Amino acid sequence: MSQPQQYDPRGIEYYTIPTFTFTSGTTLHDVKVAYRRFNAESPAGTILIPTCYGGFINTTLTLTGPAPNDALAKYHVVVVAMLGNGESSSHSNKAFFPEPGELRYQDVVRAQYQLLTEHLKISSLVAVMGFSMGGQQAYHWAVMYPDFVSHVIAICSSARTSAHNYAFLEGPIAALTNSIDYIAWRAMKAKLARGEEVGQNMKDVVPKNGIRAFARTYAAWLTSAAWFRDREWSKGPFSGFGSLNDWMTAREDGYMIWDAQDLLVLARMWQLGDIGDAIPGEEVKGMKDLGYKVPEDERYEKALRSIKAKVLLMPCRTDQYFPPEDSEIEAEYLQNTRVEVIESTWGHVAGGGLNPPDTAFLNERIGRFLSEE
Amino acid sequence: MSQPQQYDPRGIEYYTIPTFTFTSGTTLHDVKVAYRRFNAESPAGTILIPTCYGGFINTTLTLTGPAPNDALAKYHVVVVAMLGNGESSSHSNKAFFPEPGELRYQDVVRAQYQLLTEHLKISSLVAVMGFSMGGQQAYHWAVMYPDFVSHVIAICSSARTSAHNYAFLEGPIAALTNSIDYIAWRAMKAKLARGEEVGQNMKDVVPKNGIRAFARTYAAWLTSAAWFRDREWSKGPFSGFGSLNDWMTAREDGYMIWDAQDLLVLARMWQLGDIGDAIPGEEVKGMKDLGYKVPEDERYEKALRSIKAKVLLMPCRTDQYFPPEDSEIEAEYLQNTRVEVIESTWGHVAGGGLNPPDTAFLNERIGRFLSEE
Numbered sequence: 087m088s089q090p091q092q093y094d095p096r097g098i099e100y101y102t103i104p105t106f107t108f109t110s111g112t113t114l115h116d117v118k119v120a121y122r123r124f125n126a127e128s129p130a131g132t133i134l135i136p137t138c139y140g141g142f143i144n145t146t147l148t149l150t151g152p153a154p155n156d157a158l159a160k161y162h163v164v165v166v167a168m169l170g171n172g173e174s175s176s177h178s179n180k181a182f183f184p185e186p187g188e189l190r191y192q193d194v195v196r197a198q199y200q201l202l203t204e205h206l207k208i209s210s211l212v213a214v215m216g217f218s219m220g221g222q223q224a225y226h227w228a229v230m231y232p233d234f235v236s237h238v239i240a241i242c243s244s245a246r247t248s249a250h251n252y253a254f255l256e257g258p259i260a261a262l263t264n265s266i267d268y269i270a271w272r273a274m275k276a277k278l279a280r281g282e283e284v285g286q287n288m289k290d291v292v293p294k295n296g297i298r299a300f301a302r303t304y305a306a307w308l309t310s311a312a313w314f315r316d317r318e319w320s321k322g323p324f325s326g327f328g329s330l331n332d333w334m335t336a337r338e339d340g341y342m343i344w345d346a347q348d349l350l351v352l353a354r355m356w357q358l359g360d361i362g363d364a365i366p367g368e369e370v371k372g373m374k375d376l377g378y379k380v381p382e383d384e385r386y387e388k389a390l391r392s393i394k395a396k397v398l399l400m401p402c403r404t405d406q407y408f409p410p411e412d413s414e415i416e417a418e419y420l421q422n423t424r425v426e427v428i429e430s431t432w433g434h435v436a437g438g439g440l441n442p443p444d445t446a447f448l449n450e451r452i453g454r455f456l457s458e459e
Numbered sequence: 460m461s462q463p464q465q466y467d468p469r470g471i472e473y474y475t476i477p478t479f480t481f482t483s484g485t486t487l488h489d490v491k492v493a494y495r496r497f498n499a500e501s502p503a504g505t506i507l508i509p510t511c512y513g514g515f516i517n518t519t520l521t522l523t524g525p526a527p528n529d530a531l532a533k534y535h536v537v538v539v540a541m542l543g544n545g546e547s548s549s550h551s552n553k554a555f556f557p558e559p560g561e562l563r564y565q566d567v568v569r570a571q572y573q574l575l576t577e578h579l580k581i582s583s584l585v586a587v588m589g590f591s592m593g594g595q596q597a598y599h600w601a602v603m604y605p606d607f608v609s610h611v612i613a614i615c616s617s618a619r620t621s622a623h624n625y626a627f628l629e630g631p632i633a634a635l636t637n638s639i640d641y642i643a644w645r646a647m648k649a650k651l652a653r654g655e656e657v658g659q660n661m662k663d664v665v666p667k668n669g670i671r672a673f674a675r676t677y678a679a680w681l682t683s684a685a686w687f688r689d690r691e692w693s694k695g696p697f698s699g700f701g702s703l704n705d706w707m708t709a710r711e712d713g714y715m716i717w718d719a720q721d722l723l724v725l726a727r728m729w730q731l732g733d734i735g736d737a738i739p740g741e742e743v744k745g746m747k748d749l750g751y752k753v754p755e756d757e758r759y760e761k762a763l764r765s766i767k768a769k770v771l772l773m774p775c776r777t778d779q780y781f782p783p784e785d786s787e788i789e790a791e792y793l794q795n796t797r798v799e800v801i802e803s804t805w806g807h808v809a810g811g812g813l814n815p816p817d818t819a820f821l822n823e824r825i826g827r828f829l830s831e832e
Binding site for chain 1: 621622623625626627629630631633634636637638639642668669671672675676677678679683684685686687688690692693701702703704705707748749750751752753779780782784785
């Protein structure tokens with residue numbers, strides 16, 4: 087169970103955008119968007135599911151299974167890899183890709199829009215559904231393309247990254263960027279970029295200890311105090327470990343497949359998440375201050391009020407960094423919304439498909455939400 | 460406000476224990492216990508206040524002020540630095556001091572007992588009161604010396620470190636121990652210990668980046684989601700910063716006075732905290748597995764039941780790592796206890812004296828608890 091995660095490429099296709107200009111001002115050619123389609127011939131309409139942090143296309147909860155109660159079984163479902171995750175164009179596979187702090191949700195969602203409209207010839211979406219950073223992308227969709235999306239389903243997510251969430255992410259980022267092998271790895275990359283000689287020993291450096299420190303720093307946030315009190319780490323499919331340390335090591339193993347700089351680019355994008363920056367005609371371009379000044383509520387509230395889609399918010403009661411209180415606040419500004427709290431001790435990952443009862447609840451409530459008029 | 464913390468030596472005295480054997484088996488000579496006395500001539504009896512993690516004698520909340528409602532004003536109060544904190548004997552000031560994972564609460568409390576009985580000639584305590592790790596020491600006092608202590612006051616604390624708390628602490632520890640300058644610093648120290656030559660450049664290494672990463676990883680845990688939502692970091696005395704990053708940098712600055720290895724020794728002791736290991740005649744000696752296996756509930760429950768002191772537990776409603784639920788569980792096994800929850804958004808630090816309304820509540824309830832028959 088503590089084997090490093092293997093990459094699963096099943097069913098993945100790529101759309102190449104010939105020229106793409108990021109909000110940072112950088113223009114790149116041949117920007118790829120990775121995606122996978124399910125039930126492509128369905129006449130019931132299309133649902134888009136963007137990936138979450140640490141997620142790949144084939145680790146994303148789709149709710150498209152064969153059981154009659156599977157919420158999305160009848161739809162054409164497109165799972166899309168957000169830019170930066172290593173499947174779509176990313177720092178790890180594309181020269182001059184935006185650095186940490188430069189990539190924004192607006193870029194990610196605009197690339198997905200180009201995939202759908204220019205390549206897949208789709209002119210509207212039944213829904214955008216996502217977990218965590220996937221939900222933040224769904225929110226951005228509804229603000230950036232208000233007439234394109236009928237429903238937004240944001241699971242354990244938010245329209246703006248809270249200060250607490252921002253502060254939590256500073257931990258894993260600090261652990262990685264101060265680690266001895268991340269610093270050596272970056273120095274090696276910088277030499278290569280300058281065309282300098284680099285020995286084979288150096289070329290083989292992978293910031294394993296840095297990524298392990300990153301994952302260990304992250305681990306206590308994933309679930310909840312109650313989950314640990316119930317010793318869930320010693321039970322069940324996600325866990326079943328003889329010691330807490332073994333469970334934490336398995337969390338580390340799960341990140342060993344990742345490029346360290348991709349992890350940082352996405353973590354910074356998450357920290358900067360704010361739909362107030364994505365209002366059409368009023369976009370915030372270029373770098374945003376990474377210090378988290380007291381945020382501008384007016385733009386955020388205006389963006390929430392601008393959403394035409396019906397919105398289903400599904401926070402988990404015990405989520406330590408996307409707490410239900412934030413969803414309730416957002417709901418006050420939305421025109422047409424419902425908050426359905428996942429009553430679970432699984433915290434944030436309750437929304438990620440790891441605990442079958444929570445997934446069944448998601449499935450049922452999402453199915454009901456989509457079938458209502 | 461982001462100046463590094465200055466050390467305050469006011470009023471500190473030292474007692475030297477001629478020979479002290481740690482539970483790890485190590486015997487050292489001249490082990491020092493640092494302390495400060497307030498109102499030493501009081502006939503009302505003695506209250507002992509051990510330091511918390513990151514705490515020094517003169518940063519410890521004493522509730523001994525001159526106002527008539529100050530809970531401890533009439534008592535003889537002894538604030539004692541736990542072994543390992545840099546004031547008492549510690550890794551930073553004493554050769555062959557126990558390594559991280561070796562120092563246990565039993566050692567710390569036994570040294571305090573020797574200070575009180577052998578040096579200060581005290582034969583009983585009205586109370587042991589402590590915040591966080593200080594509360595864990597108070598709990599150990601009641602188990603190790605059940606006839607010596609009349610009252611235990613444990614603020615934002617627990618009798619056994621929870622798995623969640625253990626997992627959270629793995630983050631700062633990983634951030635520090637994988638950092639480039641901590642590793643260089645340890646290598647330099649090892650060379651010196653072997654009597655090898657070390658250049659002045661190396662001798663001057665201080666693991667600043669590692670300690671900063673440690674503190675940054677810690678910061679989001681200190682208060683609560685609500686505290687961040689209310690933007691308390693931009694207000695008030697603890698905070699009042701223009702950006703969240705400035706507040707986090709100030710948290711880092713606060714740790715720059717610390718020796719990195721002392722931080723680790725105390726963090727490991729905290730992780731291993733369990734009064735079940737301290738039952739007289741059944742002490743768990745030597746190293747304990749650091750992987751946090753599923754803990755033995757029987758010993759823990761027996762230790763709780765063995766406590767003769769009246770116990771006041773004061774968790775904070777929003778404490779992220781010593782939640783009130785754990786105090787309620789402990790209360791089920793205690794003979795004579797009361798749980799008074801601090802209703803505050805200040806999370807863990809509500810118990811540390813940072814927010815005046817919370818401190819006033821502590822003061823009032825502690826005064827009431829001590830005056831009752």
